Amino acid sequence: MADKNSKQPENAPGKWYVDTTCVPCHSCVDEAPNLLKYSDAEDYVYFDRQPENPEEEKAAQFALQACPTEAIGDDGD
Numbered sequence: 902m903a904d905k906n907s908k909q910p911e912n913a914p915g916k917w918y919v920d921t922t923c924v925p926c927h928s929c930v931d932e933a934p935n936l937l938k939y940s941d942a943e944d945y946v947y948f949d950r951q952p953e954n955p956e957e958e959k960a961a962q963f964a965l966q967a968c969p970t971e972a973i974g975d976d977g978d
């Protein structure tokens with residue numbers, strides 16, 4: 902389960918986030934390419950922006966389910 906106390910700092914404010922257990926493996930970016938971005942060093946991903954409609958919410962949910970390290974959470978602030 903993702904830890905909202907260990908969010909990557911670049912996450913856009915909101916309930917969706919990536920924590921520091923991201924590998925990265927790219928799976929979530931395939932599911933939500935409009936929401937998730939790689940860090941400059943490409944060593945993790947983060948939510949560049951929060952979902953803004955039901956389709957994007959669904960994409961974020963798919964990204965969460967695709968993550969092998971459970972680095973994606975939807976219980977952020």
Ligand code: SF4
Nearest residue numbers: 923924926927929968
């Ligand atoms: S699926 Fe998980 S481990 Fe893979 S890049 Fe996304 S957040 Fe990181």
